[in-house]
Amino acid sequence: MRLTQEQLEQYQENGFLLLDSLLDGHEVDRLRTAFQRDCDTPGPHRIVEEGGAAVRAVYSSHQRQAEYSRLVRDPRVLAPVQQLLTDDVYVYQFKINAKPAFGGEKWAWHQDFLAWQISDNLPAPAQVNVAVFLDDVTEFNGPVIFLPGSHREGLAHEGRKSEVKSEQHLDPDDISLPPQRLAELVDRHGMTSPKGPAGSVVLFSPEIVHGSAPNMSPFARRLLIVTYNEVSNLPSWRGEPRPDYVVCRDSAPLAPLDGTFLDDLEEVAV
Amino acid sequence: MRLTQEQLEQYQENGFLLLDSLLDGHEVDRLRTAFQRDCDTPGPHRIVEEGGAAVRAVYSSHQRQAEYSRLVRDPRVLAPVQQLLTDDVYVYQFKINAKPAFGGEKWAWHQDFLAWQISDNLPAPAQVNVAVFLDDVTEFNGPVIFLPGSHREGLAHEGRKSEVKSEQHLDPDDISLPPQRLAELVDRHGMTSPKGPAGSVVLFSPEIVHGSAPNMSPFARRLLIVTYNEVSNLPSWRGEPRPDYVVCRDSAPLAPLDGTFLDDLEEVAV
Numbered sequence: 047m048r049l050t051q052e053q054l055e056q057y058q059e060n061g062f063l064l065l066d067s068l069l070d071g072h073e074v075d076r077l078r079t080a081f082q083r084d085c086d087t088p089g090p091h092r093i094v095e096e097g098g099a100a101v102r103a104v105y106s107s108h109q110r111q112a113e114y115s116r117l118v119r120d121p122r123v124l125a126p127v128q129q130l131l132t133d134d135v136y137v138y139q140f141k142i143n144a145k146p147a148f149g150g151e152k153w154a155w156h157q158d159f160l161a162w163q164i165s166d167n168l169p170a171p172a173q174v175n176v177a178v179f180l181d182d183v184t185e186f187n188g189p190v191i192f193l194p195g196s197h198r199e200g201l202a203h204e205g206r207k208s209e210v211k212s213e214q215h216l217d218p219d220d221i222s223l224p225p226q227r228l229a230e231l232v233d234r235h236g237m238t239s240p241k242g243p244a245g246s247v248v249l250f251s252p253e254i255v256h257g258s259a260p261n262m263s264p265f266a267r268r269l270l271i272v273t274y275n276e277v278s279n280l281p282s283w284r285g286e287p288r289p290d291y292v293v294c295r296d297s298a299p300l301a302p303l304d305g306t307f308l309d310d311l312e313e314v315a316v
Numbered sequence: 317m318r319l320t321q322e323q324l325e326q327y328q329e330n331g332f333l334l335l336d337s338l339l340d341g342h343e344v345d346r347l348r349t350a351f352q353r354d355c356d357t358p359g360p361h362r363i364v365e366e367g368g369a370a371v372r373a374v375y376s377s378h379q380r381q382a383e384y385s386r387l388v389r390d391p392r393v394l395a396p397v398q399q400l401l402t403d404d405v406y407v408y409q410f411k412i413n414a415k416p417a418f419g420g421e422k423w424a425w426h427q428d429f430l431a432w433q434i435s436d437n438l439p440a441p442a443q444v445n446v447a448v449f450l451d452d453v454t455e456f457n458g459p460v461i462f463l464p465g466s467h468r469e470g471l472a473h474e475g476r477k478s479e480v481k482s483e484q485h486l487d488p489d490d491i492s493l494p495p496q497r498l499a500e501l502v503d504r505h506g507m508t509s510p511k512g513p514a515g516s517v518v519l520f521s522p523e524i525v526h527g528s529a530p531n532m533s534p535f536a537r538r539l540l541i542v543t544y545n546e547v548s549n550l551p552s553w554r555g556e557p558r559p560d561y562v563v564c565r566d567s568a569p570l571a572p573l574d575g576t577f578l579d580d581l582e583e584v585a586v
Contacts (some may be wrong), residue, residue: 147495147499184507185455185509186461186509186529191532225417225418228534229417232534232535237456237533239455239456257532259456259529259530259532260529260530262527262529263502264495264498264499264502265499265502
């Protein structure tokens with residue numbers, strides 16, 4: 047699949063692009079099963095709820111689960127990313143977040159690239175984020191909220207670099223926009239949040255200002271975010287690098303599969 | 317103004333009814349000015365932010381501000397309430413809530429009537445709530461979320477009556493629905509949240525299950541809620557009654573004004 051000229055222009059203009067129902071119900075089922083399998087696999091890639099049994103997030107499932115190792119090369123996902131970037135790409139970060147019912151702390155308004163610049167010394171904002179809805183996303187279950195067009199202004203503030211140490215998770219306060227700055231940006235750009243059925247996909251810029259509301263619904267909401275980075279734009283660390291399940295080290299260029307991610311997996315029992 | 321048969325049926329069916337842009341921009345301006353005037357009036361009716369200068373809510377402004385004393389008798393508001401109830405009505409509670417930017421704690425899912433039964437020993441759910449938008453309400457600034465039709469099941473649980481003492485504000489935990497119960501209700505009824513420009517009005521049942529999301533926007537959002545109660549359905553207290561600015565004691569039947577709430581106020585300087 048290739049993006050149309052109109053879709054490319056929408057992405058450049060707004061900083062994000064919704065591809066409604068890109069994956070079908072069967073494909074979503076398979077991805078959910080693989081997510082659960084990865085949740086059941088012990089290891090540091092799992093982020094567990096405080097004091098709890100529930101897994102809140104997993105990293106780098108594409109390194110363990112065939113469905114995801116293939117999904118990141120599915121041409122419906124990879125080809126649009128290649129269109130939006132210049133150089134070859136690899137997976138810089140892979141995360142599935144299960145936002146719990148009745149909460150899931152809201153994530154302060156921020157720009158991803160600032161976090162990666164601070165944490166990983168990433169040279170340029172040469173990334174595309176691909177968000178894959180593993181559940182329906184509605185206004186009630188903590189959708190991501192964008193300020194459309196805000197990516198065109200570059201980084202809106204500097205963050206708190208000096209106080210930040212290398213760690214797995216940045217403190218949102220280190221990178222969150224000051225309220226007055228955000229108010230200016232909302233005045234100029236407004237707010238919007240793409241929604242859609244499970245299987246929908248949102249491509250978004252590493253420089254777009256975004257936040258996300260808490261999940262007010264009684265059901266968890268699973269969201270995959272794959273970040274592709276250009277192979278010529280590698281991170282480097284002054285101190286201790288972040289773990290390799292958080293920042294992937296395999297920067298070999300990805301090539302699209304011939305078919306879809308399930309094509310060679312159909313015989314595998316679900 | 318009278319509700320049409322279709323509107324009456326919508327209210328009975330869904331437990332709420334949106335009246336889009338019922339008040340015009342000039343009227344909203346006057347109400348905002350009167351709200352600010354009441355915020356500047358010292359007294360226990362003002363709920364102030366923790367450690368702060370900002371007023372988060374005011375009670376019973378209709379006892380001090382002419383705009384509000386007349387608004388509660390404006391026929392566009394009072395006549396629909398009279399249609400929905402049987403007996404004469406009075407104002408049981410009047411509150412304007414300014415939900416602060418970037419937060420405003422989310423209010424747990426609950427039914428108003430349970431709170432009033434516990435706090436004020438109110439005999440029957442013979443009330444109508446009238447919410448007046450003093451700012452535009454969007455999906456981003458903490459709209460009220462309803463489970464449409466949930467009022468038809470009556471009270472969904474009993475709350476924690478025994479532990480509750482008489483106080484101005486109920487602890488949301490005393491009346492909030494258990495997660496499993498809410499999940500069942502959401503499965504059956506879904507979720508919806510009426511939105512609209514400032515001046516819009518939502519009528520809603522004291523038995524409808526509702527919650528409200530935090531305000532993710534950088535601007536405060538002001539919402540007036542007037543609760544009308546039937547004059548034959550008065551509260552009584554076993555212990556200390558709640559203060560009279562929270563639970564109004566004047567239960568004389570209200571009669572609609574001849575004109576709109578501003579008709580006799582237009583000469584007053586804003």
